[in-house]
Amino acid sequence: xxxxxxxKLTVKVRDYECDLQGVVNxxxxxxxxxxxxxxxxxxxxxxxxxxxxxxxxxxxxRVDIRFKASLRSGDSFISCLNLTKEGARLVFHQDIxxxxxxxxxxxxxxxxxxxxNGRLTKGEYFDELLxxxxx
Amino acid sequence: xxxxxxxKLTVKVRDYECDLQGVVNxxxxxxxxxxxxxxxxxxxxxxxxxxxxxxxxxxxxRVDIRFKASLRSGDSFISCLNLTKEGARLVFHQDIxxxxxxxxxxxxxxxxxxxxNGRLTKGEYFDELLxxxxx
Amino acid sequence: xxxxxxxKLTVKVRDYECDLQGVVNxxxxxxxxxxxxxxxxxxxxxxxxxxxxxxxxxxxxRVDIRFKASLRSGDSFISCLNLTKEGARLVFHQDIxxxxxxxxxxxxxxxxxxxxNGRLTKGEYFDELLxxxxx
Amino acid sequence: xxxxxxxKLTVKVRDYECDLQGVVNxxxxxxxxxxxxxxxxxxxxxxxxxxxxxxxxxxxxRVDIRFKASLRSGDSFISCLNLTKEGARLVFHQDIxxxxxxxxxxxxxxxxxxxxNGRLTKGEYFDELLxxxxx
Numbered sequence: 001x002x003x004x005x006x007x008k009l010t011v012k013v014r015d016y017e018c019d020l021q022g023v024v025n026x027x028x029x030x031x032x033x034x035x036x037x038x039x040x041x042x043x044x045x046x047x048x049x050x051x052x053x054x055x056x057x058x059x060x061x062r063v064d065i066r067f068k069a070s071l072r073s074g075d076s077f078i079s080c081l082n083l084t085k086e087g088a089r090l091v092f093h094q095d096i097x098x099x100x101x102x103x104x105x106x107x108x109x110x111x112x113x114x115x116x117n118g119r120l121t122k123g124e125y126f127d128e129l130l131x132x133x134x135x
Numbered sequence: 136x137x138x139x140x141x142x143k144l145t146v147k148v149r150d151y152e153c154d155l156q157g158v159v160n161x162x163x164x165x166x167x168x169x170x171x172x173x174x175x176x177x178x179x180x181x182x183x184x185x186x187x188x189x190x191x192x193x194x195x196x197r198v199d200i201r202f203k204a205s206l207r208s209g210d211s212f213i214s215c216l217n218l219t220k221e222g223a224r225l226v227f228h229q230d231i232x233x234x235x236x237x238x239x240x241x242x243x244x245x246x247x248x249x250x251x252n253g254r255l256t257k258g259e260y261f262d263e264l265l266x267x268x269x270x
Numbered sequence: 271x272x273x274x275x276x277x278k279l280t281v282k283v284r285d286y287e288c289d290l291q292g293v294v295n296x297x298x299x300x301x302x303x304x305x306x307x308x309x310x311x312x313x314x315x316x317x318x319x320x321x322x323x324x325x326x327x328x329x330x331x332r333v334d335i336r337f338k339a340s341l342r343s344g345d346s347f348i349s350c351l352n353l354t355k356e357g358a359r360l361v362f363h364q365d366i367x368x369x370x371x372x373x374x375x376x377x378x379x380x381x382x383x384x385x386x387n388g389r390l391t392k393g394e395y396f397d398e399l400l401x402x403x404x405x
Numbered sequence: 406x407x408x409x410x411x412x413k414l415t416v417k418v419r420d421y422e423c424d425l426q427g428v429v430n431x432x433x434x435x436x437x438x439x440x441x442x443x444x445x446x447x448x449x450x451x452x453x454x455x456x457x458x459x460x461x462x463x464x465x466x467r468v469d470i471r472f473k474a475s476l477r478s479g480d481s482f483i484s485c486l487n488l489t490k491e492g493a494r495l496v497f498h499q500d501i502x503x504x505x506x507x508x509x510x511x512x513x514x515x516x517x518x519x520x521x522n523g524r525l526t527k528g529e530y531f532d533e534l535l536x537x538x539x540x
Contacts, residue, residue: 014440015453016162018155020208020319022454025151026330027300034297035419042479048420049290049427049478060296064334073155073454074447149305150318155454157319161465162435169432170284177344183285184292184343184425195431199469208319209312286430290423290478297421343425 005080007040010099013075023070029106030063033094036079037110044129055117056125061089062111069105071098077105083130088122089113140215142175145234148210158205164241165198168229171214172245179264190252191260196224197246204240206233212240218265223257224248275350277310280369283345293340299376300333303364306349307380314399325387326395331359332381339375341368347375353400358392359383410485412445415504418480428475434511435468438499441484442515449534460522461530466494467516474510476503482510488535493527494518 011032019025038048051057071077076099084091094108114123146167154160173183186192206212211234219226229243249258281302289295308318321327341347346369354361364378384391416437424430443453456462476482481504489496499513519526 012444014436015443016154016160016436016439018454019151020153020155020157021322021327021329022155025304026333027151027297027304030297030300031419031421034295034421038420039417047479049423052291057291059291059340060337062334062336063296064332066332067330070329074452147309149301150308151301151304153319156457156462156464160439161468162432162439165432165435166284166286169286169430173285174282182344184288187426192426194426194475195472197469197471198431199467201467202465205464209317286424286432288425289421290425290427292425295421 005082005095007036007043007081009036009039009079011035011077011079013071013073013077015073018073023072024075026065026067029065029067029096029108032077032079032096033063033065033092033108033110034060036081036094037092037112040081041129044132046129051125057115058090058112058126059115060110061113063108064110065106065108067106069098069103071096071105075100085123086111088120090123090126140217140230142171142178142216144171144174144214146170146212146214148206148208148212150208153208158207159210161200161202164200164202164231164243167212167214167231168198168200168227168243168245169195171216171229172227172247175216176264179267181264186260192250193225193247193261194250195245196248198243199245200241200243202241204233204238206231206240210235220258221246223255225258225261275352275365277306277313277351279306279309279349281305281347281349283341283343283347285343288343293342294345296335296337299335299337299366299378302347302349302366303333303335303362303378303380304330306351306364307362307382310351311399314402316399321395327385328360328382328396329385330380331383333378334380335376335378337376339368339373341366341375345370355393356381358390360393360396410487410500412441412448412486414441414444414484416440416482416484418476418478418482420478423478428477429480431470431472434470434472434501434513437482437484437501438468438470438497438513438515439465441486441499442497442517445486445488446534449537451534456530462520463495463517463531464520465515466518468513469515470511470513472511474503474508476501476510480505490528491516493525495528495531 017028078097080095082093090112092110096106152163213232215230217228225247227245231241249256287298348367350365352363360382362380366376384393422433483502485500487498495517497515501511519528
């Protein structure tokens with residue numbers, strides 16, 4: 001885990017997220033990644049629920065996650081994020097590392113499209129938000 | 136399990152609902168009970184999401200669940216419901232029985248209030264719905 | 271949706287699966303797909319929890335889901351499955367169709383590896399199970 | 406919210422925990438309370454998963470939650486806990502306060518029994534743990 005990420009969030013595994021195999025159920029990594037994107041959004045001064053109220057919705061169009069090392073009860077992890085644009089889509093590159101030893105636990109690529117008042121956009125809404133961070 | 140219930144739903148345990156103890160996590164019984172109430176609502180010709188769109192929301196004000204016998208991977212269960220009114224509140228009496236042997240797994244008492252356009256009501260919306268079933 | 275699937279399961283959306291955007295939260299499609307695989311397993315005479323007790327665990331190594339049309343409160347869907355083998359990995363091809371109009375809602379590709387008593391296998395456990403279905 | 410609690414945890418709402426009504430789904434308060442109890446356990450030097458491995462399981466026998474004010478996207482909350490013993494049962498008194506204004510959001514009473522190697526105990530395992538904190 002190096003410093004090339006634009007956002008990081010440290011999270012503790014919750015025991016109800018573990019399944020009968022004794023490890024975090026796979027679907028929860030997708031939830032961890034969603035929460036990380038939304039916290040990233042808040043770091044830019046925007047809130048996902050408030051965006052929805054304004055008629056702006058970010059929808060996930062594709063998620064691709066590779067699972068490397070299972071997280072367990074008691075583990076903390078660092079959820080890291082980068083962002084690129086490919087045409088109209090925002091592409092989030094999301095890595096989850098176990099905190100105790102820095103082991104890569106899951107690597108995700110999440111494509112998002114932005115819809116304003118029902119119309120697909122080119123993601124201008126996020127362009128504006130991201131400009132603020134560069135200022 | 137006798138025939139005194141006004142609504143019953145048969146459901147299969149999903150493995151992601153089981154936690155590291157190898158049994159269904161307690162919070163999922165509350166979810167099973169919510170789903171049963173909403174399916175009961177659909178049996179009356181109404182849908183929870185459509186109600187919300189119309190400005191009518193049912194909110195749970197209290198939930199009291201006693202856990203008797205754990206459900207496990209592979210189990211099916213019968214989720215049963217009765218309904219009484221106590222003042223402005225709808226009170227759902229909800230029992231969950233393991234299908235294989237009829238054992239009581241969980242017994243819930245769930246109080247619900249109905250809010251229309253932000254104002255607490257006396258639950259007249261449900262009175263109208265329930266009249267249909269008695270007709 | 272044609273007949274080329276080896277397993278199908280009809281499921282109703284549960285309202286707690288919908289998020290503040292009013293549609294099924296993306297992570298739940300991964301859960302629907304897991305539940306479908308495990309029900310497929312039961313159709314072969316095996317249970318996921320029982321497998322775990324025997325020291326045989328199927329672990330998801332990669333999940334790739336494309337989201338096409340959002341499911342909503344009140345929707346039912348048909349969760350369909352096919353299975354191929356690529357080396358040691360089982361690859362599940364999973365499509366979810368909205369029941370009302372047959373619209374493709376989500377398309378997943380889920381890679382699974384089988385671990386027996388802590389050792390990665392070539393998936394022989396599933397080969398045996400699948401033979402039964404061909405008999 | 407005064408200082409009479411023996412354990413407190415500050416948590417941020419995750420957007421996937423909100424349902425189509427735009428508020429945190431009721432079942433998640435039960436999950437917040439479970440996570441708080443397990444973090445309290447860790448503060449005593451024990452881990453829920455490790456306990457299970459040793460053959461010691463805490464099972465919830467009853468949960469009673471009153472919902473006062475809905476949490477929403479963007480909210481943080483403080484999850485507070487007290488503990489009494491009633492016979493063989495541990496009784497957790499759990500209050501959740503919205504961080505922004507200290508408003509009580511949910512109040513829970515959660516009864517727990519401790520099972521060791523399949524036998525119901527008088528909760529001696531917790532007595533030992535709690536002694537450490539008083540030392």
